[in-house]
Amino acid sequence: MVERAKTLGYRAIAITDECSFAGIVRAHVAAQAVDIQLLIGSEFRLQEGTRFILIAKNRSGYGYIANLISTARRRAPKGDYYLSHKDFVETESNCIAVWLPNAEALQEIQTKEIAWLKNYFENQVWIGVTQLLINHESRQTHILEQLSQITMTPLVAIGSAHMHISTRRMLRDTIHAIRLKKTIKNSGFDLPPNGENYLRDINTIKNLFSETLIAETLKIANECTFELSALQYEYPKEITPDGISATQHLREITQKGLVWRFPKGTPKKVQSLIDRELKIIHELNYEPYFLTVFDITDYARSQRILFQGRGSAANSAVCYALGITEVDPNRSAMLFERFISKERNEPPDIDVDFENDRREEVIQYIYNKYGRNRAALAAAVVTYRPKSAFRDAGKA
Known part of the structure; x- marks a missing residue:
């Protein structure tokens, strides 16, 4: 049209x-x-x-x-x-x-x-x-x-x-x-x-x-x-403690996450990846997005709700340090550009699956913390594929 x-x-x-x-x-x-x-x-x-x-x-x-x-x-x-x-x-x-x-x-x-x-x-x-x-x-x-x-x-x-x-x-x-x-x-x-x-x-x-x-x-x-x-992302401000910028807060919890992930000390390779990723995240002003996803997954972990980060976010050492994904950057080759790229100028997309029986608890947590005026369920738009198109057209 x-x-x-x-x-x-x-x-x-x-x-x-x-x-x-x-x-x-x-x-x-x-x-x-x-x-x-x-x-x-x-x-x-x-x-x-x-x-x-x-x-x-x-x-x-x-x-x-x-x-x-x-x-x-x-x-x-x-x-x-x-x-x-x-x-x-x-x-x-x-x-x-x-x-x-x-x-x-x-x-x-x-x-x-x-x-x-x-x-x-x-x-x-x-x-x-x-x-x-x-x-x-x-x-x-x-x-x-x-x-x-x-x-x-x-x-x-x-x-x-x-x-x-x-x-x-x-x-x-x-x-x-x-x-x-x-x-x-x-x-x-x-x-x-x-x-x-x-x-x-x-x-x-x-x-x-x-x-x-x-x-x-x-x-x-x-x-x-x-x-x-x-329409642009408008990130919530309550995800950072008073007096601390989103940049500083993300770096702090990422470093704490590295201590949790690597109790014997963070490998130089991983620290180098973290520093590089945080620099790009800061340049693109995506810290609030990472903090929001961390807040949600941290709640799920505190309630013993099973979850798994997947997709291109698995290429992020920061996501691993925050406990969102489980791909160890010290053992794997990380392609961060598949996840975030300055050239593409697209916001990141972190996919997280929560266990089916307790997903509603996570949804209600998001509504309660961020408000129903700023949180919503997204619908998938289903379109015809050849098989279903032939079937329905045949009935008509």
Whole structure:
């Protein structure tokens, strides 16, 4: 989608999966590669029937949408979500809302929905207009123009694209049928009526929408400056004793760890590795990360919870001294650059496995010490592989 948008000459593209951020990381990487602005948001359908898209203007807006998604998903069965008007208590100025009309709703209800959105999102609301060449679309557009005047809310063109090219219609229908747990034949009107929800070229867009509606898309793009690259690690400060810097504290506990690991004296080879690693860690300002992981593993050790550090962290003599990993640097060749490299400019990744029966104790310790506003469980995004794709497609 992102690459196709760039090819077509788009200045920006918005990824707004329904109650999900699952696609934004891959979209961000693709957008960076082809140099196109990526707008990040999500679509929501409330229990009362109100549908709208939220797009993050800045980092605070991104956090707001992320919290909405978490709240909605946690209170519903897997694969579903639950949100209602009651979940919106305080006004939010860091997001843009695009109302998605229900063609079958009465004008009075539509007017109330728009008013409700404008109340909570401080008038940063647009009415979304699609042109998918379906029945009664021109009549619907006329109704939306009237609503725009009544509610003093601008209209904006939206693509509602589910595929990058129209020839993907059969694949789109197959995926829809899989989601509905039906065959394509039995899906009927649950499937989109045509193959128009793809990324159109600029000339087609100009023919379908007025200049005013297209201009509003650029206005929204200018308002939304958030990028995923703005998210950086913000390490907790309480991991160091008062009056001691993170650099000093890490060196002290590392040296204590060496005494524990090598009671007869630290080999020169190991001390040389430690000094070199600590220098690089300091240059990249990663001391708080190592101190955080040490704090967690130290808690597990104090509670006799089994754990094992693994992956590229096994190439670190500092991790060995801290008791995070078990690969002895005096007996093994350590390739620290596989773990941390100044050239890659990527934060370290220390993988630690905790025994299954007591993992929850560690999770609760992290929540209790660092707070639920700074700690979270990360979800794995599962995508199709050939075997599962063939199986599900065959059922559809």
